[in-house]
Amino acid sequence: MSNYIGQSIKRREDDRFITGKGKYTDDIVLPKMTHLAFVRSPYAHAKINSIDTKAALAHPGVVAVYTGEDCGNFGVPCGWQVNFKNGDTMKEPTHPLLAVGKAKHVGENVVAIIAETLQDARDAAELVEVDYEELPAVTNPNAAIQPGAPQVHDDIPNNVVFDFALGNPKEEVDAAIDGANHVTKLDFKNQRLAPNAIEPRSYIADYDVTVDKYTLYTSTQNPHLIRLLMCAFVLGLPEHKVRVISHDVGGGFGSKIYHYTEEALVTWASKQIGRPIKWTSDRSEAFLTDAHGRDYVTTAEMGFDNNGKIVAFRVHSDANLGAYLSTFSTACPTYLHATLAQGCYTTPLINIDVTATFTNTNPVDAYRGAGRPEMTYMIEHLMDTAALEMKIDPVELRKINFIPAFDGVNQPGYQTQVALQYDSGDYHATLDRALEMVGYDQFRKDQEEARKNGKLLGIGFSTYIEACGIAPSAVVGSLGARAGLYESAHVRVQPTGSVSVFTGSHSHGQGHETSYAQFVADTLGIPMENVDIIHGDTNEVAFGMGTYGSRSLAVGGSAIMKSLDKILEKGAKIAAHKLEAAVEDLEYAEGKWTVKGTDKSIAFGDVSLTAYVPHDYPEGLEPGLDFSSFYDPANFTYPFGTHIAIVEIDKDTGKVTLKRFIACDDVGNVINPMIVEGQIHGGVAQGVGQALLEGVDYDENGQMITGSFMDYAMPRADDFPFFETDRKVTPCPHNPLGVKGAGEAGAIGSTPAVANAVMDAISHLGIKDIQMPITSERVWKAMNS
Amino acid sequence: MIIKGKYPIVASTEDVWDHLMNPEVLSRITPGISELQPLGGDKYLAISKIKIGPVSGSFEGELELKDMKINTHATIVINQKSKIGNVSAEIKMQLNTIDDITEIEYNGEAKLTGKLAMMGQRIIGGVVSTLSKQFFKTLNDEMNITKS
Numbered sequence: 001m002s003n004y005i006g007q008s009i010k011r012r013e014d015d016r017f018i019t020g021k022g023k024y025t026d027d028i029v030l031p032k033m034t035h036l037a038f039v040r041s042p043y044a045h046a047k048i049n050s051i052d053t054k055a056a057l058a059h060p061g062v063v064a065v066y067t068g069e070d071c072g073n074f075g076v077p078c079g080w081q082v083n084f085k086n087g088d089t090m091k092e093p094t095h096p097l098l099a100v101g102k103a104k105h106v107g108e109n110v111v112a113i114i115a116e117t118l119q120d121a122r123d124a125a126e127l128v129e130v131d132y133e134e135l136p137a138v139t140n141p142n143a144a145i146q147p148g149a150p151q152v153h154d155d156i157p158n159n160v161v162f163d164f165a166l167g168n169p170k171e172e173v174d175a176a177i178d179g180a181n182h183v184t185k186l187d188f189k190n191q192r193l194a195p196n197a198i199e200p201r202s203y204i205a206d207y208d209v210t211v212d213k214y215t216l217y218t219s220t221q222n223p224h225l226i227r228l229l230m231c232a233f234v235l236g237l238p239e240h241k242v243r244v245i246s247h248d249v250g251g252g253f254g255s256k257i258y259h260y261t262e263e264a265l266v267t268w269a270s271k272q273i274g275r276p277i278k279w280t281s282d283r284s285e286a287f288l289t290d291a292h293g294r295d296y297v298t299t300a301e302m303g304f305d306n307n308g309k310i311v312a313f314r315v316h317s318d319a320n321l322g323a324y325l326s327t328f329s330t331a332c333p334t335y336l337h338a339t340l341a342q343g344c345y346t347t348p349l350i351n352i353d354v355t356a357t358f359t360n361t362n363p364v365d366a367y368r369g370a371g372r373p374e375m376t377y378m379i380e381h382l383m384d385t386a387a388l389e390m391k392i393d394p395v396e397l398r399k400i401n402f403i404p405a406f407d408g409v410n411q412p413g414y415q416t417q418v419a420l421q422y423d424s425g426d427y428h429a430t431l432d433r434a435l436e437m438v439g440y441d442q443f444r445k446d447q448e449e450a451r452k453n454g455k456l457l458g459i460g461f462s463t464y465i466e467a468c469g470i471a472p473s474a475v476v477g478s479l480g481a482r483a484g485l486y487e488s489a490h491v492r493v494q495p496t497g498s499v500s501v502f503t504g505s506h507s508h509g510q511g512h513e514t515s516y517a518q519f520v521a522d523t524l525g526i527p528m529e530n531v532d533i534i535h536g537d538t539n540e541v542a543f544g545m546g547t548y549g550s551r552s553l554a555v556g557g558s559a560i561m562k563s564l565d566k567i568l569e570k571g572a573k574i575a576a577h578k579l580e581a582a583v584e585d586l587e588y589a590e591g592k593w594t595v596k597g598t599d600k601s602i603a604f605g606d607v608s609l610t611a612y613v614p615h616d617y618p619e620g621l622e623p624g625l626d627f628s629s630f631y632d633p634a635n636f637t638y639p640f641g642t643h644i645a646i647v648e649i650d651k652d653t654g655k656v657t658l659k660r661f662i663a664c665d666d667v668g669n670v671i672n673p674m675i676v677e678g679q680i681h682g683g684v685a686q687g688v689g690q691a692l693l694e695g696v697d698y699d700e701n702g703q704m705i706t707g708s709f710m711d712y713a714m715p716r717a718d719d720f721p722f723f724e725t726d727r728k729v730t731p732c733p734h735n736p737l738g739v740k741g742a743g744e745a746g747a748i749g750s751t752p753a754v755a756n757a758v759m760d761a762i763s764h765l766g767i768k769d770i771q772m773p774i775t776s777e778r779v780w781k782a783m784n785s
Numbered sequence: 786m787i788i789k790g791k792y793p794i795v796a797s798t799e800d801v802w803d804h805l806m807n808p809e810v811l812s813r814i815t816p817g818i819s820e821l822q823p824l825g826g827d828k829y830l831a832i833s834k835i836k837i838g839p840v841s842g843s844f845e846g847e848l849e850l851k852d853m854k855i856n857t858h859a860t861i862v863i864n865q866k867s868k869i870g871n872v873s874a875e876i877k878m879q880l881n882t883i884d885d886i887t888e889i890e891y892n893g894e895a896k897l898t899g900k901l902a903m904m905g906q907r908i909i910g911g912v913v914s915t916l917s918k919q920f921f922k923t924l925n926d927e928m929n930i931t932k933s
Contacts, residue, residue: 701898
């Protein structure tokens with residue numbers, strides 16, 4: 001009956017997903033529903049002289065046409081305030097629902113057409129005449145801050161959103177780099193990525209005039225956050241009049257965290273026309289307008305002493321935030337990024353300096369890893385590059401610099417130079433296991449042999465750490481977050497003993513309905529079938545901060561545990577009454593309370609029934625067995641691990657083939673190993689995608705030239721070997737389940753491992769570095785120049 | 786996108802110039818162009834159908850000739866609109882006389898927007914080069930057939 005924790009139980013939700021029974025927003029059809037299509041800017045930067053909508057309005061089936069002038073006062077906010085180094089507030093321009101005055105990136109919403117059918121809306125959209133005056137555009141974050149660069153927002157000089165620094169005083173870091181025995185320096189671009197969730201964004205707004213209430217169906221990762229942002233900061237609606245529902249969502253990877261202009265627009269317009277409105281993005285719109293990831297231009301330097309010990313780490317990055325500030329965009333290159341600059345190493349001096357810039361590109365925000373992959377790439381790529389330059393084995397170089405093991409209980413957490421305190425870690429353990437899995441000594445012999453035969457084999461390492469379980473509200477609040485980052489859970493025991501769990505976290509591929517039910521059933525000692533997990537509806541779930549930053553189990557799961565504690569505590573009082581014993585004399589196991597040392601017991605279901613039919617009941621105790629909790633974590637969690645890639649490079653074509661990929665991760669305790677492994681696999685695939693294939697490019701006029709799956713290379717199954725994975729377990733010391741989070745680890749750890757493997761294969765040919773994505777063309781050019 | 790190249794035509798510079806400045810000839814030999822209506826002066830309304838990779842569309846817009854020096858050089862300014870995106874280009878054309886051959890040298894830049902830019906840009910360089918060659922080959926053939 002119990003012991004579900006640790007079992008690879010097949011996911012309950014998969015039956016509906018793989019048999020077409022999932023309920024996605026676009027599947028919903030409401031009576032009298034209308035459809036919306038956008039006219040989007042074809043220019044990256046253009047003055048809008050005039051908009052003629054007459055022909056569109058006259059088109060059959062058209063219900064309404066709106067431009068920026070109709071809803072120009074509404075703008076979506078940024079959720080995280082980062083200040084300039086001098087304390088000034090960051091530059092935060094209005095992000096209008098429809099462009100006002102100027103269009104600032106290709107794909108920006110300019111006109112909204114609402115019609116009886118989608119086809120009518122699209123046909124009418126083609127009849128809208130917009131008189132644009134094209135202006136020069138800028139797309140590169142470094143070019144944007146040069147004198148004379150085109151100004152994205154007329155009132156924001158030099159396109160600077162803010163400048164930011166974290167770590168030790170710059171003079172000390174500079175002096176240490178200057179005095180270092182060896183300095184490894186890399187200049188690179190961490191390229192822009194398109195998230196490409198399989199389900200495009202979809203929204204339906206339904207205003208009900210009879211009760212003056214709105215319902216928004218949305219493909220979001222955090223329905224309550226969308227409701228809060230939209231009601232309080234965009235449309236000025238009272239939250240109790242707005243219900244946000246997010247049923248099944250087909251992948252997010254961060255891109256569905258944010259409050260998008262289209263969500264607020266359909267909600268506003270639904271009241272204007274008094275009918276439901278649906279908008280579903282097509283794939284081209286998704287490429288243009290789903291918030292992108294990464295896009296930093298970076299110079300990173302690491303100084304070493306003559307024993308290979310890191311003496312200092314110094315970085316300057318220009319981070320591209322796009323034309324407007326998306327919800328968490330400002331946190332990505334700062335507090336989700338610079339705070340990870342310690343890596344797994346004892347680096348004594350660190351300075352991370354970032355300038356965030358506006359450009360005429362789609363907004364950039366958190367994408368699987370959010371700032372941490374960028375930091376991990378620079379640290380880990382520097383480590384392998386430094387090892388090659390200093391002729392030290394990359395494994396040895398890491399071992400010299402690792403923070404020694406600490407469990408956070410018997411040894412204190414590790415205080416970094418960049419604000420965080422790591423909870424627990426044993427970095428040697430995952431590295432040693434991964435080396436064992438790969439057969440490192442044998443590989444080096446094989447590599448030497450292969451080179452003699454004219455073959456290029458390489459191995460690359462990444463010993464990453466990340467910060468998950470975002471996060472203590474007081475900490476993130478002090479860093480500029482405009483929301484708390486706790487989680488809520490409501491556990492309702494039904495009279496007959498079955499259990500409904502209402503969680504504020506949201507599952508969009510993570511399998512919460514299974515893994516949550518596993519630990520709830522174990523904690524209560526009841527069958528998993530008796531536990532139902534409910535999420536994604538603001539009318540059912542009291543509140544929630546949603547799912548991102550690998551936080552669901554660590555934060556949301558902990559909130560559930562708090563409610564379960566309260567249920568067992570109250571249940572014990574009822575059980576004690578029924579068993580005529582003292583609470584202290586009871587023990588709870590396998591779904592029943594037993595008087596210690598006797599065979600007198602009462603089952604969970606009998607206690608719950610008593611709670612709802614309280615005829616024979618403890619005096620003064622309220623009926624019912626139903627508890628809500630909010631859990632605010634004490635710290636982030638810090639999963640870590642070792643990823644190793646082995647690649648072979650074709651000498652004639654430059655094609656990189658990933659031969660093996662080994663991942664030994666430590667994500668703390670594991671509820672469902674299969675789900676964790678699936679998360680690692682998916683993350684690794686995305687991380688390898690960045691290393692070898694993916695990249696959003698804009699041309700010099702700001703036109704996106706990678707706007708389809710023919711131009712944007714998504715990884716496919718045949719790009720990968722079968723991943724070899726294993727785990728070590730260092731429990732999180734500060735949450736009840738001891739879990740750390742596994743959603744982003746794969747994407748964070750894998751990218752530098754692959755890039756390092758490529759360099760290991762070809763650096764002996766005199767090649768210093770190759771920019772990502774490491775395509776055949778780039779490798780071939782490097783080998784032939 | 787830079788558009789640049791040279792093509793030798795076996796004809797006199799005067800003949801080549803006359804052909805290039807004749808809208809009737811141009812609309813016949815330019816790939817994709819179905820109509821070239823004079824709008825007065827050196828402006829024309831151009832209507833064309835072009836298919837590039839996965840995108841195809843009907844284009845309509847102005848074509849203007851400027852900075853003209855007879856038998857020597859001209860600049861073609863094109864602004865074409867379509868439902869799949871817009872094309873604007875400015876291309877300088879220079880005629881060089883080399884013995885009995887006229888070399889047409891062209892150099893300019895084209896800008897694309899919309900789906901055309903998103904989905905066609907990576908292959909359009911090759912397409913433009915192919916279309917240019919096709920244009921000049923047809924011009925060369927036409928002139929040499931006319932002569933004989």
